[in-house]
Each structure stands twice: as structure tokens, then as C-alpha cells.
Amino acid sequence: MTTPRIAFLASPSEEAQQALTQMTALHGVCEPEDADVLCALGGDGFMLQTLHRHGGLGKPVFGMKLGTVGFLMNHYRDGGLLDRIAAAEPAKLRPLEMLALTESGASIGSLAYNEVSLLRQTRQAAHLSIDLNGQTRVDELVCDGLLVASPAGSTAYNFSAHGPILPLGSHTIALTPIAPYRPRRWRGAILKADTEVRFRVLDPYKRPVSATADSHEVRDVVEVTIRESRERTVTLLFDPEHNLEERILSEQFVV
Incomplete structure (x- = not known):
């Protein structure tokens, strides 16, 4: 199996920038246009920025939470990223x-x-x-x-x-x-x-x-x-235990 090329994108926060340094040291640097997967490091606001800036590329996005709100993100871990991406469940969004x-x-x-x-x-x-x-x-x-x-x-x-x-x-x-x-x-x-x-x-x-x-x-x-939109879609990738469909369903039962 070919190792996916990953473009890492990070919010300006200190925590996200530190994670960017760690991730690029492990997996290298790749531009979004050349990547197979985009990895967004930040909160939901930064995920939305990433989708607006790069959604037209049609690349799947795996987000990791390094911000205040992370409903559209996975938990951050600095190890095992390739295995997580390989096992991730896609969620297609239409803006x-x-x-x-x-x-x-x-x-x-x-x-x-x-x-x-x-x-x-x-x-x-x-x-x-x-x-x-x-x-x-x-x-x-x-x-x-x-x-x-x-x-x-x-x-x-x-x-x-x-x-x-x-x-x-x-x-x-x-x-x-x-x-x-x-x-x-x-x-x-x-x-x-x-x-x-x-x-x-x-x-x-x-x-x-x-x-x-x-x-x-x-x-x-x-x-x-x-x-x-009838034409534009984006694909977010989620850890199986953290998939978006289940999270939205669970929100309806929060008391």
C-alpha cells in the first residue's frame, strides 16, 4: 500500500504550531495541491477555514483538535496517524x-x-x-x-x-x-x-x-x-469511534 502524502495545516495557536512541527518532522512537508490527504490542526473554526480555502481541491480532510471547539475534529495524538487515516470513516458534506x-x-x-x-x-x-x-x-x-x-x-x-x-x-x-x-x-x-x-x-x-x-x-x-450546492462536496475523515454521524445523533440525547 502506498503511503499517503499528507499536507499539514495549522491554526496560529501555539499548541497547533507545536503540533505542526511534530507532524512535519514525522511525515514530511507537502503542499495541499500535491497531497492525498489534508490534515487540519486546530479547532472547528480552523477546519472551516481549511474547507473554504482548499475544499475545491477535492482532497479528504482529517482534522485533529487543538482548539476550543472540535466537533468536526478527531482527538489529537502525535503517533499512529497513518493507521488512523487508513481506518478512518468518511463523512461527505455538501455546503x-x-x-x-x-x-x-x-x-x-x-x-x-x-x-x-x-x-x-x-x-x-x-x-x-x-x-x-x-x-x-x-x-x-x-x-x-x-x-x-x-x-x-x-x-x-x-x-x-x-x-x-x-x-x-x-x-x-x-x-x-x-x-x-x-x-x-x-x-x-x-x-x-x-x-x-x-x-x-x-x-x-x-x-x-x-x-x-x-x-x-x-x-x-x-x-x-x-x-x-449541487456540485461541491467535501469529505471529512473520522476515527471509527468518533464518527460524525454518531456524534450528531448523540447530541440529540444530551440532557
Whole structure:
């Protein structure tokens, strides 16, 4: 069996940089473009950065936790990496595509592996309408914001906003309001993954709204369209005892 070429990528933290030195001493240095596997050293934030920067290469990513949050990561160990990669279980993720139109007329696209969120920019609540596949479902939602989350991202910001946890591979996305005021009883929806979701900002000048795809923020938006990507996928690798599907399932039973 050919030994895989591994490109190590590390967050700026001291702990991750020390691990980078250890890993490259053991396995050598390889550029992402030439690698068979990418190994991300850091937390979930750095994993998302890695997917945004290098996801287009189509290389599987094995992450090791050296950060605050590591839901998308494996435990860090400095030995046995080749055996762990050989035994790893893949999890395919399909990101969300965001297209945001701004007051200035700019059209800005971005990908989100966790969620796309719309948030009010001032003290005044946002007034939004919601269309699904071209049909208006909510004429006016008064809220602090609104988000669309993928299954992998449903345990993050979405869950803290009281949204549902979605099983990996369920081909669904979560639509979750943030601090909704009106309609009083609406608490969001679970949608088929191929649903095209469009938000319109009803009073963008008096009540400005920003849109954020993972960490990419676009301010003063007037319309945002979101759908699951039909072309882009990324593969994360997990230790069998630490696989992502089981972890997402277990999150539903935490009391």
C-alpha cells in the first residue's frame, strides 16, 4: 500500500504550531495541491477555514483538535496517524451556496459548511419575508435574524437558537428564526435540501441587515438566496469511534 502524502495545516495557536512541527518532522512537508490527504490542526473554526480555502481541491480532510471547539475534529495524538487515516470513516458534506444582493447593487456569492445567517445591524428588529421555491411562505417576519443550517452545522449556532439537530445524510436543511417577535408561534422549519430559500429585507434603509456565510459577512443586504450546492462536496475523515454521524445523533440525547 502506498503511503499517503499528507499536507499539514495549522491554526496560529501555539499548541497547533507545536503540533505542526511534530507532524512535519514525522511525515514530511507537502503542499495541499500535491497531497492525498489534508490534515487540519486546530479547532472547528480552523477546519472551516481549511474547507473554504482548499475544499475545491477535492482532497479528504482529517482534522485533529487543538482548539476550543472540535466537533468536526478527531482527538489529537502525535503517533499512529497513518493507521488512523487508513481506518478512518468518511463523512461527505455538501455546503450551502449563498447569493447576496446589496443596497449598492453588488451581487456576492459565498459557501457555508455550517450555516448562513441574517442578522439585524442596528438596535431595530429586522423585517424579512421568506420564499421557498418561489412561493412566499412568510409575508413578514419580525426578528433579530434568521439562519439556514446544514446537518453538519445544525448542532452549532442553529441549535443555540433552538433549531433542530439534523441527522447527517438526511438531505434536509434547518430554517430557524433568531429571537422571533412576529409571527409569535412560528419557530422555523425543516426543509428538503434542494429547496431554494430566498429572504427579502422589507425595510433595508431603516432596518439594515447583514448576511454571514460561516465567517464571510456581507453588510446591507436587500435579498439573500440560499440552496444546497449541487456540485461541491467535501469529505471529512473520522476515527471509527468518533464518527460524525454518531456524534450528531448523540447530541440529540444530551440532557
